[in-house]
Each structure stands twice: as C-alpha cells, then as structure tokens.
Amino acid sequence: MECSRFNRAQGATRSKWHRRCILTISSRALAAKPSLSGASVSENQLSQIPRHVAVVMDGNGRWAKARGLPRTAGHEAGEAALFDVVEGAIEIGVKELSAFAFSTENWKRSPEEVRFLMGFNREVIRRRLDQMMDMGVRVRWAGQSGRLWRSVSSELIRAEELTAKNKVLTLNMCVNYGGRAEIIEAALALAADIKGKRVDPNKVSEKKFAQYLDVPSDVDLFLRSSGEERISNFLLWQSAYAEMVFMDVLWPDVRRETLFKAIEIYAARNRRFGKA
Secondary structure, three states, X not given: OOEEEEOHHHHHOOOHHHHHOOOOOOOOOOOEEEOOOOOEEEHHHHOOOOOEXXXXXXXXXXXXXXXXXXXXXXXXXXXXXXXHHHHHHHHHOOOEEEEEEEEHHHHHOOHHHHHHHXXXXXXXXXXXXXXXXXXXXXXXXEOOOOOOOHHHHHHHHHHHHHHOOOOOEEEEEEEEXXXXXXXXXXXXXXXXXXXXXXXXXXXXOHHHHHOOOOOOOOOOEEEEOOOOOOOXXXXXXXXXXXXXXXXXXXXXXXXXXXXXXXHHHHHHOOOOOOOO
16 A cells, blocks of 8 residues: 655645646636535546545644643544535545544543543534535444444434435444454354355355445545554555555644645556556
8 A cells, every 4th residue: 555645834835746746636627517615626637536535533632732722622623624524525526435533442542531532423423414414425334332322323323314315425434443343243244144044155255245344335545644654443444455645734734625635646646456
C-alpha cells in the first residue's frame, strides 16, 4: 500500500506543489456538474474519484491540548470537521465514507473520556439526523454491540432505519469497531452457514466472504489525520488495495478542502492491483 504525507503548510496555502498538480477536482473542466457549494465537477474528473473513502479521525486530543482545553473539547470540534468532509464527499462524487468514530481499543481510555464519547456519539447521530436526511445520506453502523451503551446502539439502529432509502452517500459510522474482530465474526458466521448447509464450502470466494463483513465494499482511499502513519485496526480486509494518504493536520482542522487535496494525490497514483 503506497503512502503520501500531506503537511500543514500544504493544507494552509496554495503551495508550488499545489499549483503544479493536475487537479482531479479542478474547476477548469468544460462539462460540469453542480455541487452543494456551487463548485463544479466534470464527468472526466468524476471517473477518477474514489468510490469509498475511509477516514481515521485522529488528533482531537492533541488539538485540544495545544489550546489548553480538555480532550473532550477536541472531540466536540471534530464533529464539524466530519460533517464538512461528508458534504465535500457528496460534492466531489464519493459514494461511501467510513468514519472511525470509536474503536474497540478506545475502551482503554479513562472512564471519564469513555463516558463522554458514548454520550457524544449518541448525540451527534441524534442532532445530525435531519441534516443527513436532507443530504440523502444513508447511515450504516459497523461495529459490535457488546459493551456499547444501549442508548448509543439504539440511536445508530434508528438512524439506519430512517435513512435506509437514501442513495446519495453511505456513511458507515464505525462505533465500537475493530478490523480483526470484524474478520473473526465474519468467519464464524460463514462457518455457521457452511455447517447449516446454507453455503457450499467449494464456492466460498473473497467476494462471498466480504458479504459477511459489516462493511463489505473495498476501500479506495484511506485517510488518516494528525500525521500518524498507521491504520490502527481499521477496515483491514477492505483496505488491501487502498491508497494510503496520511495528513499532517489534526482532525478538528480538517475540512472538505483537505479531502479534495487527498483526492488529488489519489488520482495521481497508478493503481496496479498487483499487475506490472
């Protein structure tokens, strides 16, 4: 999986690097499609847009610490970043966005922060539901019920039900999610179906196995904010051939323009999928 670092200086200014890029999302195209912000995207550009973008929203705590604020303030600021990226994804033509909201490893954090994150995730889904309906966003929950607060899982299930017919963008809210756990659960479910003679073991393929995952579709572009360069147990199966872009910007400072620049990097890659 190839990697690129996207630094703060590039994110804040129109650098020489930026001017030299052949912009996938440039507004210079002739045949254009209107977008939410009034910008335009050409049909040619759309052909180079990743279908599925995965986002590790990292850096909330460091953003807050740098400002002398509690870690919870960083999470609160990160909400605006997520939904600006959601709007940007819709503008540019991304069809699926997976957001790593709470991992199975996050239970190791302080009890105070865990309690905050549980309530915060619940309230974000609740207060943003009307907005997502208006934008045509379909919400899907990926993750384990297990230790998750019942009020959180209930809100996620409710959002899934109410947005089920929306088709503009699928937003996978990955809450209490771990990539290894997802693969184990999928393998157990497949094994149960084989044992119950509902699946022919001789016809099991990668495509068939993916149907048992919470998030069945492959990731095209994998983004991580904060400058850290690791995938942290997120969408392991789905990211086998993803293009990795690590952005040196803390999550609360991320906006749709950051996504657009990451897509420029993605569009410049030659995705060979093992071919010469």
